[in-house]
Amino acid sequence: MKSDIDRLMRERELDALIVTGGEEFNTARYYLSNGARITHGSIFKSLGKPALLVCNRMELEEAAKSGLDVLTDVELGYYDRYKEAEGDSIRATVLHWSDVLLRLGLSAGRIGLYGAWQVNKTIALYEALKAGLAQYEFVVEAENTLIEEAMLTKDAEEIVRLKSVARRANAVMQIAWDFIAGLRRAGDYLVDDDGGRITIGDIKDLVRTELMARGLEDTDMIFAQGRDAGFPHSRGEADMPLQVGQAIVFDLFPRELGGGYHHDMTRTWCIGYAPSEIRETYDTVMQAFDISVEAFGLNKPTHLMQEAVLDYFEKAGHPTTRSHPSTMAGYVHSLGHGVGIDIHERPSISHLRRDDICQIGNILTIEPGLYYPERGFGLRIEDLFVVDEKGELVSLTPFRKDLVIPLKDDGGAAQ
């Protein structure tokens, strides 16, 4: 969590860190600036000292909400440096950062670079920093980064926000369920009171509107039916009409409006009835879900959970990415991941990643699934969990896990 940052800097022998970037949504900047709505600006932090947020003059008022020390680029003489650099913004940034670092009392040392930016600009700046500021050593981490490690565990304030997002996401899933349950069956399709066929786009519109009414925003939900559900990341076609007896994977992962903490949950639904093949496969996925939760152990490696599921699925005759690394059918992804400001954070729950440990303060998904696009279906179940203060795994996704949404009015039709 955030209070670990000085410790994480010491472990890496960093004298300072800089978080930079352009207008892209910048997870590290959001995290360290406590969600300030700035589109430009960099954060400078020396070991053991409070962070300084350097912003454009136009964003001063928003930057001040970060609670960090704030200075504008004007106050720091950026535009003089820009002139000195004859309008070369990379060169100007090198001179400007040198000014800021000296102001923080750093004339040499190891400096970690973080943030998100255009690939080309990032590398150009890095080359210019190495050439222009040889008194500093710029440190870049590819894996197990300081920011990732800090975000591995959430503090009390973050958990309050995550629980609030969870409650709202669960409520919206209930609204979608209730809406579908209230539809009328007409042959294989579902229709509204006027007899119009309801499409996936209609459901997504409803969900987006209900999320927004609760201060959340959709980040491209999956509502995929039939064969589409057999590809884990297919979003679902807006113009496809809902049908009875098809597997629908509904993966909802909204976040706080304008960027912020996420929830992540998946349910698989069959409207009206479930064919026996889908029902039986669903039981297997549910069994895998329970096995994953059982395999959780505080301070134990996360990969044990994935391996328990791999063992189970393989024994039941399903191909997996362990038994058949290039498979497009069966169990084709990892079991779960951390969730926070990013939808995919650490810890990972994968057999390919062996160094992640279950810790108090983790927020993580468990989401086994089976995918058979050639047989016209895919199934996944996902809850988001917190590892609470007692070290117990507690679901933030209490929403029911029934496969079938019974129709109040089934049109008198048999299966």
Place this chain on the structure above:
Amino acid sequence: MKSDIDRLMRERELDALIVTGGEEFNTARYYLSNGARITHGSIFKSLGKPALLVCNRMELEEAAKSGLDVLTDVELGYYDRYKEAEGDSIRATVLHWSDVLLRLGLSAGRIGLYGAWQVNKTIALYEALKAGLAQYEFVVEAENTLIEEAMLTKDAEEIVRLKSVARRANAVMQIAWDFIAGLRRAGDYLVDDDGGRITIGDIKDLVRTELMARGLEDTDMIFAQGRDAGFPHSRGEADMPLQVGQAIVFDLFPRELGGGYHHDMTRTWCIGYAPSEIRETYDTVMQAFDISVEAFGLNKPTHLMQEAVLDYFEKAGHPTTRSHPSTMAGYVHSLGHGVGIDIHERPSISHLRRDDICQIGNILTIEPGLYYPERGFGLRIEDLFVVDEKGELVSLTPFRKDLVIPLKDDGGAAQ
């Protein structure tokens, strides 16, 4: 535009380009993949040949919508390389990219790197590419990049989308105007039928909902009143009640739902009446707006427009960033910018940027403003323009530029 890319590659003597990145919204990837909804994946393009999109197996179906050639990381043997690299994902990527480049017939050459990703991961990958694939020269551009230059002008299909977003954004601004005009005055505040004070948050909720109903999403609009409006990027406080006679800067810059093309427009409103100081300053801003449009010239430098406005404001006694580089009052920003998939694209209209030229196919804002936070107001007017096929500057923002929203029911109160 996109059809310029091979020419832009030739000008840069690039044999290939690679667009890469993580899950961040990635403008270059969105652009070159025609908006495919993929969260992982890189694009490889050799000079004169179609682009190849390499995606995760889970995203195959979405990737196929790009219209590009698509191969999955499984098909390309990524996971064998991952194993060979002993789980070092940077090292695995270097080996994997080498495989892809050889498959494209490139055993040497100059390769431009583009995209958006974490700063630290980008640099780590770059260092590994230089060390591991010395047969290639990796080229990074900091300014006037190939992607920026391609996006400088929009093709017919992009302009159709931008015009559609424009129509919808203008319609939503009309809804906000009508809603406010229909409120009842109670003292200095505005109330609904039940007598509750209407806040900035209420207006933003209405606007977000109406945008969404039209397939658009808000990207953190500005609706800032009084002193807040005096800081160009203050978002406005949700819990602040609307008041009569205050300057409100409403800067609306939504985009297509889930990421896509933007509109960008600003109006300044006073509800009920405008104090004379605000009215007079508004006339000055409107005059500056007209002067900017007059100063437009096809194939002429954009900075001439900014300079015309600087001359006018300075003559009228307002400080500017040219006359007073560190000023926080007066005219404190540049005149405009290109708009597309990013809200801030080229061309820039700034006196600090002298190499941008007005061209057919530009989509750009003109947005003069004056800011006096200590006097409790700021004012800005912004239209989005297209430079059409005849080389004429045509506004996509026909919405009225009246300063005062007259109240249908002014509560019988005088100013």
